[in-house]
Amino acid sequence: MENLLKLFDAEYKFMSIVWELEPVNSTELTRICEKELGWKKPTTYSMIKKLCERGVMKNEKATVTTLIAREDVQKHETEVFVNRIFGGSIPSFITSFLQDKMLSEEEAQNIKNMIDEVTKK
Amino acid sequence: MTALFITILNMSIAASVVTLAVMIVRIPLKKAPKIFSYVLWGVVLFRLVCPFSIESIFSLMPTSSNAIPQDITYAQNPAIQTGVQFIDAPINTAISNVLPFISTDNSINPINTIFEIAEYVWLFGFVSLLLYATIGYIRLKRRVYYATLVRDNIYETDKIKTPFVLGFIRPKIYMPIGIDPSQHDYILKHEQTHIRRRDYLIKPFAFIVFALHWFNPLMWAAYLLMSKDIEMSCDEAVLRKADEDIRGVYSSSLLNLSANRVSLLSPLAFGESDVKSRIKNVLKFKKTSRVIIVLSMVFVAVFSMGFTMNRIPQINSGGNVPDEIPAAINTTITNDVLSSYIADGGLSRVVLLENNRFYVEGRPEISYTPTGSYEIDGNKLYLNVSENQQFIFSIYGNSLIFESGEWLENWIAKETVFILLEDEQ
Numbered sequence: 001m002e003n004l005l006k007l008f009d010a011e012y013k014f015m016s017i018v019w020e021l022e023p024v025n026s027t028e029l030t031r032i033c034e035k036e037l038g039w040k041k042p043t044t045y046s047m048i049k050k051l052c053e054r055g056v057m058k059n060e061k062a063t064v065t066t067l068i069a070r071e072d073v074q075k076h077e078t079e080v081f082v083n084r085i086f087g088g089s090i091p092s093f094i095t096s097f098l099q100d101k102m103l104s105e106e107e108a109q110n111i112k113n114m115i116d117e118v119t120k121k
Numbered sequence: 122m123t124a125l126f127i128t129i130l131n132m133s134i135a136a137s138v139v140t141l142a143v144m145i146v147r148i149p150l151k152k153a154p155k156i157f158s159y160v161l162w163g164v165v166l167f168r169l170v171c172p173f174s175i176e177s178i179f180s181l182m183p184t185s186s187n188a189i190p191q192d193i194t195y196a197q198n199p200a201i202q203t204g205v206q207f208i209d210a211p212i213n214t215a216i217s218n219v220l221p222f223i224s225t226d227n228s229i230n231p232i233n234t235i236f237e238i239a240e241y242v243w244l245f246g247f248v249s250l251l252l253y254a255t256i257g258y259i260r261l262k263r264r265v266y267y268a269t270l271v272r273d274n275i276y277e278t279d280k281i282k283t284p285f286v287l288g289f290i291r292p293k294i295y296m297p298i299g300i301d302p303s304q305h306d307y308i309l310k311h312e313q314t315h316i317r318r319r320d321y322l323i324k325p326f327a328f329i330v331f332a333l334h335w336f337n338p339l340m341w342a343a344y345l346l347m348s349k350d351i352e353m354s355c356d357e358a359v360l361r362k363a364d365e366d367i368r369g370v371y372s373s374s375l376l377n378l379s380a381n382r383v384s385l386l387s388p389l390a391f392g393e394s395d396v397k398s399r400i401k402n403v404l405k406f407k408k409t410s411r412v413i414i415v416l417s418m419v420f421v422a423v424f425s426m427g428f429t430m431n432r433i434p435q436i437n438s439g440g441n442v443p444d445e446i447p448a449a450i451n452t453t454i455t456n457d458v459l460s461s462y463i464a465d466g467g468l469s470r471v472v473l474l475e476n477n478r479f480y481v482e483g484r485p486e487i488s489y490t491p492t493g494s495y496e497i498d499g500n501k502l503y504l505n506v507s508e509n510q511q512f513i514f515s516i517y518g519n520s521l522i523f524e525s526g527e528w529l530e531n532w533i534a535k536e537t538v539f540i541l542l543e544d545e546q
Binding site for chain 1: 266267268269270277280298
């Protein structure tokens with residue numbers, strides 16, 4: 001699973017378009033990618049093929065759907081990031097993240113609730 | 122192919138002279154904008170591709186443009202003629218010491234064999250370099266295949282570490298992802314300047330030209346220095362156009378993005394080409410005064426003109442005037458001159474001697490002087506050099522008109538008129 005969730009920048013941008021629109025017709029997809037990513041038709045098709053081979057998406061009867069969720073990729077990327085930069089320590093990550101930032105009363109409350117959720121389990 | 126190869130060698134020699142001159146001149150030009158040094162390399166490029174040039178007394182070239190005579194592979198005593206005595210003398214002595222003496226006419230001239238081998242080695246080197254460059258280009262192109270559009274011709278991808286320009290017809294700028302936003306604009310301006318100046322065409326063209334001269338180490342030095350001058354003048358253009366002093370930000374972007382790979386045919390990459398000296402150049406940048414710019418312009422103009430034009434060949438430089446005939450042909454010409462005909466102001470001549478002997482000088486820079494016996498039939502003059510080599514002239518009063526003759530046609534156009542030289546009769 002690890003490998004599936006590691007996406008290069010172009011792959012993530014492409015997947016984001018598909019997540020947004022799926023299920024989407026592949027011809028329609030090439031048209032959108034040309035506008036959004038500056039890709040020619042063959043580029044989009046070879047990207048579809050590449051991601052299908054990796055089992056990240058599916059292309060059946062010219063309809064493209066994804067096989068992984070955006071949240072899973074985001075979670076994976078965040079974990080990799082926290083591990084790499086903060087040695088896996090969530091508090092030091094949050095300290096750095098909150099530096100020089102003012103939170104509104106509401107945002108602070110939201111975060112508190114989130115922490116409570118996690119600690120209850 | 123021998124003719125092409127000798128032309129290449131001659132261009133290489135001329136370009137080496139110009140390269141040395143540019144290297145010297147770059148020192149006083151250090152304070153001036155680097156665009157001036159960049160322009161000077163244009164003269165080297167010209168010398169590397171163009172075997173011809175205008176002859177002028179204002180030429181600054183110290184050497185002749187045909188140091189290696191085209192007929193060297195046929196010459197009995199192969200010799201070079203740069204026109205500079207202290208270069209010619211030792212080299213020609215070395216050539217005659219190394220080459221075995223040829224006694225009979227029908228044996229293969231050893232210098233011919235040497236040239237034939239050298240031609241293949243040269244061709245192999247050239248083709249290998251082109252192949253290397255093409256593969257490098259294709260690999261880079263593949264690497265940025267999935268780069269995504271930012272706007273206009275700007276693309277971004279996380280598969281590269283340093284920004285660069287790629288493409289020939291519609292060049293695109295490729296930026297790595299995650300560049301500091303404060304540096305983003307200047308890096309982009311740098312790459313856009315490359316595109317505006319057509320550097321993306323000039324650099325590959327220069328590479329092909331320098332690859333033709335791969336055997337000449339001076340040309341590699343020239344290529345590297347030129348790449349450096351291209352990048353530095355581009356840095357300066359960005360600094361000059363900026364409203365505020367961005368030297369600090371700009372140098373830190375150079376440092377962050379310095380390309381750590383060393384590649385011969387690098388594209389126009391932002392962090393390319395000797396980052397340390399580029400940072401130095403950026404930090405000491407200040408807008409140049411008008412006086413320095415005008416002076417540099419004049420200087421560069423004089424330099425470029427002087428080294429683009431060829432010097433006028435000196436008629437006596439080859440030593441082939443009748444009263445000092447080289448030893449090789451002295452043995453055949455022991456007779457007195459009956460009449461001599463000249464063309465091109467004395468650069469070419471046909472000399473008829475007693476006992477139906479003759480000799481012909483194609484050009485003063487050619488060491489080969491055909492001789493033999495002549496016959497006159499009606500108004501035709503036949504000069505027989507060998508069984509399969511005959512020069513034919515028509516006689517019209519006091520002049521000769523060149524009709525045909527395979528070797529001589531290399532040097533003299535058909536229907537060239539040779540005039541009788543009165544006082545030598």
